[in-house]
Amino acid sequence: MGYGVKLVKIIEKxxxxxxxxxxxxxxxIAQIPNRLRRRDHLFKLENAEEQWRMVQSVLDLVAAGDGNLKRLHFLMFPEISVPLSRFDEMLSTIEQRFRPNTVTMFGLEQITLEQYRALLIRFHADNAEALECVEHDVDSGDILAMPVNWCCVAIKESTGKVRVFLEAKTHPFRGEEFLDKDHDLYRGRHFYLFRGEPACFNFMTIICLDYLYRDLYSSNIKQIIDHSNRLFFTMRQSLDALFVIQCNPKPEHRSYREVLSGFYGEYLEDTPGVRETVTVFGNCSDESEIQGVRCAPCYGISFVAISAKHKMLPYQEREFSSDDFDGAPVCRLRFSSGTRLFYFNLPLHHELDPRSSRVPLKVHAVLRWAGEEWVKVGDGEGQASA
Known part of the structure; x- marks a missing residue:
């Protein structure tokens, strides 16, 4: 299959x-601002040092573990939110200061395919299959100068070992597409499906529009559903969580509602592999700016979606609310648009506690950026008790 026809490969790890x-x-969810400018056909952070100070403040907070942050398992940063120059420092912080059993997901500044390939070689032990996909594409044409929108999933295992997995975005937004093919975004060829053991927790991380991508031959989300169903039918396991990191000016576009409806609706067939999946969309905040993108209001509104089989009544606070996303077959925990840290729990498997009085999703803390530090939103400002 040539580079022009692409089916995403799901790699189990x-x-x-x-x-x-x-x-x-x-x-x-670290809903922090992204301010991006195009330089040499790549989206870069306008002020990388200022951005790193904010990212580092979140890392320091997690490492300190004040309150119940010691119990954190998943940390999400937005798409294109971490400076490339701080990649090694980010990994070093995770290795030296984070607790075992912690998964950190973050998008980095865009790079060329040549640089991305070099990183896959550097972390070959965890990315051998992904490197094969890239090598196949490189062999098909002169594409090493193409931009890559990529992310890292850094997993600190129970042993303390840090494993580094890299993914490239499979589908561009309009600001990443050009008539000049050399400057068009490289389409990633793989997703990772992580099989957590011994806890038996399966999860994936993808980048923004990868959730929506479809063409005449296939769709990313259908492949995820089919793979998860095979997991259920052969091993009685399922996809427990799907994390979507974003830099999305239109987080509530109807296309997301439509795909979520298809993902959870089971309209045409049973989909036991994703029936209990928790989908987490982590976006950048409403202080974000992308060169060439104009809209109002923009960005923010990270949210969590679960099947409507769970019981969640409509609820409204200043910093978060719950709804059904305009009639979709989901329960949605919808966060506000500002620069915030949202700390919450993922629900247990629905069948374990079917009581209608049990609220499956609970917000443990909301923190706002106060210029130099994160401050917990107090009573009367939208904070819910843990």
Missing amino acids: HVELDFPLGHHLHCL
């Missing part, structure tokens, strides 16, 4: 994550 059995897991 076994990772040692000793999550607590029978207890819900915790996730922190």
Whole structure:
């Protein structure tokens, strides 16, 4: 199959994550601003040092573990939110200061395919299959100068070992497409499906529009559903969580509602592989700016979606609310648009506690940026008790 026809490959990776059995897991969305400018046909952070100070402040908070942050399992940063020059420092912080059984997902500044290929070679132990996909594409044409929108999933296993997995975005937004093919975004060829053991927790991380991508031959989300169904039918396991990191000016576009409806609706067939999946969309904040993109209001509104089989009544606070996303077959926890840290729990498997009085998603803390530090939003400002 040539480079022009692409089917995304789902690569399973076994990772040692000793999550607590029978207890819900915790996730922190860092909804921080992205200010991006095009330089040499690549989207770069306008002020990388200022951005790194904010990213580092979140890392320091997680490493300190104040409150119940010691129980954090998943940390999400937005797409294109970490300076490339700080990549090694980011990994070093995770290795030296984070607790075992922690998964950190973050997007970095765009690079060329040649640079991305070099990173896959550097982290070959965890990315051998992904490197094969890239080598196949490189062999098909002169494409090493193409831009790559990429992310890293850094997993600190129960043993303390840090594993580094890299993914490239499979589908561009309009600002990443050009008539000049050399400057068009490289289409990633793989997703990772992480099989956490011994806790038996399966999850994926993808970048923004990868969730929506479809063409005449296939769609990313259908492949994820089919793969998860095979997992269920052969091993009685399922996809527990799908994390979508974003830099999305239109987080509530109807296309997201439509795909979520198809993902959770089971309109034409049973989909037991994703029936209990928790989908987490982590966006950048409403202070973000992307050169060439104009809209109002823009960005923010990270949210969590679960099947409507869960019980969540409509609820409204200043910093978050719950709804059904305009009639979709989901329960949605919708966050506000400002620069915030949202700390919440992922729900337990629905069938374990079907009582209608049990709220499956709970917000443990909301923190706002106060110029130099993160401050917990207090009573009367939209904070819910843990």
